[in-house]
């Protein structure tokens with residue numbers, strides 16, 4: 001009973017999220033109102049399903065949320081964060097946009113931002129350090145995508 005409860009616990013989730021670059025810009029999406037952290041901007045992605053790799057999860061989530069195809073590149077970082085409602089472990093992958101004009105299928109909005117405009121958007125607390133690194137790492141904006 002205890003083990004089964006633990007396995008099905010909604011308290012801990014594993015997430016893959018994409019740093020999707022194209023022509024020096026980065027794709028961000030807005031979480032729908034009424035969801036966890038609704039209204040904040042984020043890097044598109046979502047929860048990994050059982051037996052799914054993080055790369056496959058990310059490709060699926062980007063199709064579902066935006067209708068785009070990407071090439072998943074190297075892992076940029078992994079972040080753990082405890083929200084009052086849930087403990088998340090998020091794997092952020094560098095990606096290149098490949099096909100499909102983004103559409104707001106599973107998000108409230110989307111936009112391409114550059115190194116200067118990224119910081120004008122409010123993101124979840126878990127993303128704070130990553131945002132700082134991205135803004136400081138000039139070459140990732142120049143080379144990726």
Ligand SMILES: Nc1nc2c([nH]c(=O)n2[C@@H]2O[C@H](COP(=O)(O)OP(=O)(O)OP(=O)(O)O)[C@@H](O)[C@H]2O)c(=O)[nH]1
Nearest residue numbers: 015017036037042043044045046047086088124126127
């Ligand atoms: N995708 C994404 N999730 C993030 C980021 N930062 C962050 O704290 N999270 C949290 O990580 C979890 C991701 O789950 P999600 O809600 O995107 O999952 P999902 O797309 O599978 O949604 P669903 O469960 O409604 O199908 C949420 O609790 C979300 O608030 C981020 O930059 N990108």
Ligand SMILES: [Mg+2]
Nearest residue numbers: 044045046047
């Ligand atoms: Mg999601």
